[in-house]
Amino acid sequence: MTQKTTSATGLYLDHAATTPIITVARDAMAAEALIWANPSSPHKEGRASKARLEKYRRNILDSLKWDGHILFTSGASEAIAMVMRAHKGDILVNASEHEAVLASSGLRDRERRAIRTGLDGDTKILPLAKDGRIDQNALQDIMSNSARPLCAIQSVNNETGVIQPIEALGDIIRLYEGILFADCSQSAGKLPLPFADMIAISAHKFGGPPAMGALLVKDLSLLTPTGGQEQGYRRGTENGPYVAAMAAALSHGYAWMEQARELRSYLDDAILSMGGDIVAKDSNRIDTIASYRMPNVAASAQLIAFDMKGIAVSAGSACSSGTLKTSHVLESMGYEYPEQVIRVSFGPETNKDNIDSFIAVWRDFYEQHR
Secondary structure, eight states: OOOBBOOOOSSSSBEEEEEOHHHHHHHHHHHHHHHHHOOTSSSSHHHHHHHHHHHHHHHHHHTTTSEEEEEESSSSHHHHHHHHHHHOSSSEEEEEHHHHIIIIIISSSSHHHIIITOOSOOOOEEEEOOOOOOHHHHHHHHHTTTSSOEEESSSOOOOTTTBBOOHHHHHHHHHTTOOOEEEEETTTTTSSOOOSEEEEGGGGTTTOSSSSSEESSSGGGGSSSSSBGGGGGGGSOOOHHHHHHHHHHTTTTTTTTHHHHHHHHHHHHHHHHHTTEETTTSSSSSSTTTEETTSSOOOHHHHHHHHHEEOOOOOOOTTTTTGGGOOHHHHHTTSSSGGGGGEOOOOOOHHHHHHHHHHHHHHHHHHHHH
């Protein structure tokens, strides 16, 4: 049985917001739910559930090729908050980071009061070049004036697909004894993990269930123990069925990325031929995400047109696109027309017919408004 690429009403091209749960993950979740018991209970059923939980943990570590610890969370946002709460010094934040990072690091007033008030250290912004990548010279300058800072860097941007040169950035961070925290929500399960001190992942971005994620940690002393489960770093009953589903989704692999590369290249060429623009066209971008500008046509109008044709796309991050705010990602890049950009993102079963359908709607709508 294969995973369909259509939503309940049509064609789904918003996988960067969430990828529908793939079949192997659904099956694993259902199987575990039939026999699940509280893994912290001392009785036979609880011990058996605990053993299965640890088996899934090892499977996930093997799939990700991570040789440190893994702490299960309710998603990447919780993993990010755990890291930010624990760090007492300076925090360096990529200007195009996800809102969850910007808020938890103290760059949003409400979250500053909730999370960062009373902690030592400042939050500093890492500037971006116009191609969406972090300015390495600026990083070096800021690192030289910070004491063992926590550097939060998104491995793949959720709006533009730009891949940060995280290995080179990591070399600079380690040179100044900083701590590299990578948000790999958009890259885990698709690209190899970078060499980092801590990594946040989110299961629903690679075909696992929503409200399930993990924090990968090399050294647990970087976190603050809270008691409870997950080696004493997170309270709450472990979600065995969702962990099983996440393990199954990761075991599915990412061989399909070659097809995504061909489809993204095909769509890029079509957009350019029709008079559109590609955000960060010359940057190294993941093959599953692209942002396109339809000149002089508002993104809100484009979204309505695509939705009426049964095609699901978005304008920026799903966490903010519902308000149709101007993208802070595009603004941080100095992009001139952020209000005219929409995002298209692919999943494992996206095919050429899907892309042709999108191209046809894009062409017709643009011809009506150019």
